[in-house]
Amino acid sequence: MPGATSTSPGAPDAETTTGGHPRRWVALAVIAIAQLMVVLDATIVNIALPHAQADLRISDADRQWVVTAYTLTFGGLLLLGGRIADYWGRKRAFLVGMVGFAVASAIGGVANTGEMLFAARALQGAFGALLAPASLALLTVLFTETRERAKAFAVYGAIAGGGSAVGLLLGGVLTEYASWRWCLLVNILIAAVALAAAIPLVPESRAHGNTRYDVPGAVVVTAGLVSLVYGFTRAAEDGWRATSTLAFIAVGLALLAAFVVIELRSGHPLLPMRILLDRNRGGAYLTSTLIGAGLFGAFLFLTIYFQVVLRYTPLEAGLASLPVTAGVLIAAGGASQLLPRIGAKPLMLSGAVLAVVGMAVLTQVEADTSFVTHLLPAQFILGLGLGFTFVPLSSLALYGVPEHDAGAASATLNATQQVGGSLGTALLNTIYTSAVAGYLTNRVPDQTNQVKALVHGYSTAFVWAAGLILLAGLATLVLVRVRREDVPTGGAVHMG
Incomplete structure (x- = not known):
């Protein structure tokens, strides 16, 4: 499932020291807990959405704001959040981001109108844009030895990749056995634990130099x-x-x-244009935007389809969505090994083809589609495609970037995915709503036709999502010209 973390602009001031902080491994556990909270919200709310929509009487046209209010503020403010964390103080930004995220979650958890829930989600995104880059910057400062830093980033990346699966399961359990509201309120408990541990254990650090925002x-x-x-x-x-x-x-x-x-x-630009104007990096950012546009909305409709049409319980819907995550994790591991050998472009093209095939299979959904023979393989193939795409994208975003721009370059990649997801979710939701209304035109709106109309809407949205992913593959084919040996393979960005 989509989710992203971001590096923070600015060179860490502690990186020149020898060794690492004495409590760095304990601090890593604290940071990982906070990161898990941010990643969970990429998927946990999707499972809860049908229940929240019914409870708060949110229209089909407006329900996408539950997703886009979060991704818009998160993606739009991510680069600014990284700069604030660097110059204001990474620990301070981490703590404020965590408290703000928890408060926003509490507001969403007690929301009695759709507008109140949308506002809470936007606030979550704003504080998440402060928390995420502060977390990754703290890791860079805490772990200064190369091998230890690699291990720390591996743990962080595992949280980013596996957190979506935890969100699907936890969202299903909380929605089914408690209430959809606990999908937001649970963040208060997570933040409280992380906050209590972070205050004594995580050290403060900040960058020096130009501190203008x-x-x-x-x-x-x-x-x-x-x-x-x-x-x-x-x-x-x-x-x-x-x-x-x-x-x-x-x-x-x-x-x-x-x-x-x-x-x-x-x-002191938020996004230096020199980062975007390189052909290969520009291709990576365009691909990221289009992939995000195709996937966020498609995942949202898939979880709604499970619950509304196939009548899965929230927990069953969460379990039914796991094949995508499994495919991503398996392919990401393989892509990490293949990237130094064959380069970024072949992997990204292969990933786009697999993702389009998986999405194309999903376009054939019906009111009684089999999970085992249809939905499971389609999702797994889609996940494989995403895994083969995300890993080389992460490295390509850093191609030819000076060290002082590395944080902004990797954060830009994550921001484009979030922004693409926002635009894609809104666009696909509009296409879905229009398709449903169009199907019911001149038809008797009985229960059978209502279900057929919903399925037609989902299928149409999946067709457009497949088209957006195909465009991402074409962008890679046309724009990416980097040689295999020129692409960094350090995995500075973790996406899952």
């Missing part, structure tokens, strides 16, 4: 993305030609263009 850039890019997503949402209700739809999309595009201008003129 590109706040205008962060505000403009986030506002632009929100306007664009809201325009997609209006299309589901008013149509693509409606004035409100076109106005919000136009404003969103204008703000994103303004963001580029701000970054080009800023002396």
Whole structure:
């Protein structure tokens, strides 16, 4: 399942020292707990969404905000969060991010309206954008010896990759045996444990030098993305030609263009344009955006399909979603071994083909589709494709990047995945809603046709998701020209 962590801009000041912090391994456990909390929210809420939607009477057109409110603020503020953590203090940012995330989770857990839940999810994303880069920066400071750092990043990456599976299972258990609200409230317990341990065990550190923040850039890019997503949402209700739809999309595009201008003129840009303008890195970021766009919405519809059409319980839906995670973990391990031998491009192209095949099989879902013979292999193949794509993407994002830009480059990759997921979820949800309404036109809206309409909507969304992943493969084919020996294989970014 999709989830991402980010490195933080700025060179750690403790990296020049010999050895590591005496309590570094205990601190790693604390940081891992906090990271697990952030990763869980990528999947745990998907399982709870059908129940939350019914409880709070959220429309089909608006339910995507439960996902996109989080991913928009997380992706839009991730680079700014990394800079704040570096210069404000990594431990301080880590603690504030954790407390803020827990408070936002509490607000979401007691929400009595859809708007209140959306606001809480946006707040979670904002504090997550502070917590995630602070966590990874702390690891870089704590572990200064190469082998130990590799082990620490392996643990961190395992949390990022396996946390989605934990979220699926935990979301199923909490929704089925307690309430969907506990899928958010559980973060309070996790944060309390991590906070109590972090205060005495995690050391403070900060970077030195230019401490100015590109706040205008962060505000403009986030506002632009929100306007664009809201325009997609209006299309589901008013149509693509409606004035409100076109106005919000136009404003969103204008703000994103303004963001580029701000970054080009800023002396301390949030996103240095030199990072994007390299052909290979630009190809990696475009691929990441398109993959995120195709997957976030598709995963959301898959968990809803399990519960609404196939009548799985939340726990059964969580278990039924695990083949994707299994495929990702297996392929990621193989890709790590193959990357130095065959290079990034062949792996990414193979991954795109597998992911498109898996998604294409999902387009054939029916009201009584077999899990064992259809849904399980389709998800596993999709997961294999993602695993073969994520690992080389992580390395390609660092191709030819100067050391002082490495944090921004890897954080940008994660931000593009989140932003792509936001736009894709909104777009696919609009396409789904339109497909359902179109199917019911001139048909009797009885129970049989209602179910057929839902299945038609899911199938249509999966077709578009497959198209977005195919575009990602084409972007790789056309733009990526890097040689095998030029791509770093250190795995600076962990995605799962």
